[in-house]
Amino acid sequence: MKRLIIGFIPLALIATFAFRPTSTAPAFTAATKVNDVLFALGDPVPKWFPKDVSAENIQRGKEIILEGRTTAPDGKRSKYVSVYYMCTSCHNNVIEDPLLTVSNPQDRLEYAREHQLPFLQGTTFYGITNRESWYNDDYYKKYGDLVEPAADDLSEAVQLCASECAQGRPLVDWEMDAVLAYYYSISYTLSDIGFNDSDAQRFATLAAADADNSAVIAEIKSRYSLKSPATFEEPPYDIYWDQLNGKGNPENGKLVYELSCQACHKPTGVSDVVFGDNKQDFKAMSRWFDKNNWWLLQVVRHGTHPAPGHKPYMPLYTTERMSNIMVEDLKAYILQQAGKGS
Ligand code: HEC
Numbered sequence: 293m294k295r296l297i298i299g300f301i302p303l304a305l306i307a308t309f310a311f312r313p314t315s316t317a318p319a320f321t322a323a324t325k326v327n328d329v330l331f332a333l334g335d336p337v338p339k340w341f342p343k344d345v346s347a348e349n350i351q352r353g354k355e356i357i358l359e360g361r362t363t364a365p366d367g368k369r370s371k372y373v374s375v376y377y378m379c380t381s382c383h384n385n386v387i388e389d390p391l392l393t394v395s396n397p398q399d400r401l402e403y404a405r406e407h408q409l410p411f412l413q414g415t416t417f418y419g420i421t422n423r424e425s426w427y428n429d430d431y432y433k434k435y436g437d438l439v440e441p442a443a444d445d446l447s448e449a450v451q452l453c454a455s456e457c458a459q460g461r462p463l464v465d466w467e468m469d470a471v472l473a474y475y476y477s478i479s480y481t482l483s484d485i486g487f488n489d490s491d492a493q494r495f496a497t498l499a500a501a502d503a504d505n506s507a508v509i510a511e512i513k514s515r516y517s518l519k520s521p522a523t524f525e526e527p528p529y530d531i532y533w534d535q536l537n538g539k540g541n542p543e544n545g546k547l548v549y550e551l552s553c554q555a556c557h558k559p560t561g562v563s564d565v566v567f568g569d570n571k572q573d574f575k576a577m578s579r580w581f582d583k584n585n586w587w588l589l590q591v592v593r594h595g596t597h598p599a600p601g602h603k604p605y606m607p608l609y610t611t612e613r614m615s616n617i618m619v620e621d622l623k624a625y626i627l628q629q630a631g632k633g634s
């Protein structure tokens with residue numbers, strides 16, 4: 293017995309030593325979350341990052357986002373965050389751009405048609421924990437100082453949207469951690485951003501070695517946008533519109549109408565104003581052009597404001613969420629369906 297044990301010790305030591313690199317390297321695959329890979333490589337964990345990413349907490353967050361409320365950890369039903377909207381009235385929760393580095397509305401519209409997704413004013417929640425700033429660029433024009441805390445803190449962006457965009461209430465701490473956990477569950481995987489299992493292995497090996505990983509961190513981050521750009525437009529509508537007028541493509545306009553406007557302006561949608569598919573409705577809409585040739589451009593660029601006693605309003609589309617050409621296409625479709633041609 294004694295001899296056997298003595299014989300084993302050096303063997304065990306050699307084994308531990310020989311396998312050390314693989315046994316301490318994290319087990320990454322193409323399905324691993326990009327967030328986890330970056331943290332292992334030494335990228336700092338943001339202060340808002342969810343603390344509890346258990347399946348249970350993710351499920352609570354998912355219910356808040358998709359159904360407006362959930363069951364609290366103490367077993368009680370929580371109150372609705374907003375009684376007017378679901379978060380998904382204005383945001384998708386799947387990939388919505390064919391290229392994750394480019395924010396192009398026409399590409400997104402075609403992707404939405406292929407995948408039967410609504411085409412909305414808010415950006416997708418998929419990959420939102422991979423972004424590094426929120427409410428970017430021109431959103432300060434709408435929300436002023438409120439965007440400052442939201443710029444580098446996702447939990448503050450959620451609070452801003454829940455209270456202002458969704459006309460609801462701020463989330464309490466456990467709700468926030470649940471929403472952030474759900475966001476983490478729909479964050480990019482290595483495969484979403486075009487890396488495979490052998491890339492994953494390379495990252496794991498680098499993570500295990502104690503070296504400067506800034507180059508590989510930059511390589512990973514170059515595969516997706518770190519923010520959603522947001523440009524508001526206030527064009528001289530008359531001049532601008534005259535340049536486009538009559539050049540619209542009604543087929544593309546039909547996509548805008550069905551995937552975007554009708555996502556909310558339908559019988560079960562968040563708007564009380566229903567835009568149908570009958571000639572009468574198109575005629576009614578086309579009459580708005582008689583009074584103001586560019587009313588559609590105005591509605592798209594300004595949205596509408598919450599009225600006293602009627603909180604649901606229409607969010608504006610930035611130029612990254614809808615181009616002027618797409619608005620002209622929509623006009624061509626409305627006129628065509630109204631029997632007015634263009
Ligand atoms: C009425 C439409 C609407 C509703 C409802 C809504 N949002 Fe938004 N949200 C927007 C718009 C528009 C923006 C700004 C554009 C964007 O997404 O970047 C935005 C931005 C955000 C952002 C920052 C995104 C970024 O990358 O800058 C977060 C986070 C967010 N919303 C969370 C929520 C949550 C959580 C809910 C539900 C409680 C919600 N939103 C409901 C319209 C809405």
Ligand code: HEC
Pocket residue numbers: 381382411412413548549552553554555556557562563564565588591592596602604605606607622
């Ligand atoms: C995210 C939901 C949403 C989307 C998408 C949306 N709207 Fe709206 N829209 C609303 C809401 C909410 C109102 C406010 C009136 C109400 O409560 O029904 C409104 C109001 C309007 C009004 C004023 C109607 C009136 O009689 O006061 C027009 C016109 C309009 N939208 C056009 C459009 C067009 C055109 C599109 C597509 C390019 C579109 N909307 C897309 C939610 C939306």
